Amino acid sequence: MQTEQLRWSVIQRLAFIEQRLYWEGRLQKVDLMEHFSISLPQASADIAQYQKMFPGNMGYDLGEKAFTPSSAFQPALTTPDARSYLSQLLLLADDAMDAKSSWLGSVPPMQPSRRSGVA
Structure with missing residues (x-):
């Protein structure tokens, strides 16, 4: 799916995911929920959408209970x-x-x- 087919609000949340992965090295669903005032199901859907669009860009660290960039992470929506x-x-x-x-x-x-x- 191309970003042109997505609503602006979804693109902003996907870019947020990417920025957090790049600059912070981690992302939790609560980060999306608090920043965008969205529900847990919406945060989960956004993360799933990002993973579908950019497979292999992030994984989940059970110890940190957070999504982290993979060793193959490459920003696709933003330019750091x-x-x-x-x-x-x-x-x-x-x-x-x-x-x-x-x-x-x-x-x-x-x-x-x-x-x-x-x-």
């Missing part, structure tokens, strides 16, 4: 962009972005930067 990732981190650190608007699952601890010449 470090600039976008770092921009989201900065916006979250400055409280300029609501955590609900970000696809980041965890934010590493950050210290405010010290700019030269600023007392």
Whole structure:
């Protein structure tokens, strides 16, 4: 199935799955449920859809109880962009972005930067 045949909301959830797998290295159904305010059956259906469209891109880690990228993982819906990732981190650190608007699952601890010449 091509993405052109899917609703925009489904494409956004599939892209979210891929982003989490790439940047966080794990995804749980609850991540989808909380971020998109969807039900458990819908989260399960989205994960199944992603697996059907991109077989072999992820597996399930029973110990972590999370989906993880496989060793053959290749982003298919998104192009990982470090600039976008770092921009989201900065916006979250400055409280300029609501955590609900970000696809980041965890934010590493950050210290405010010290700019030269600023007392």
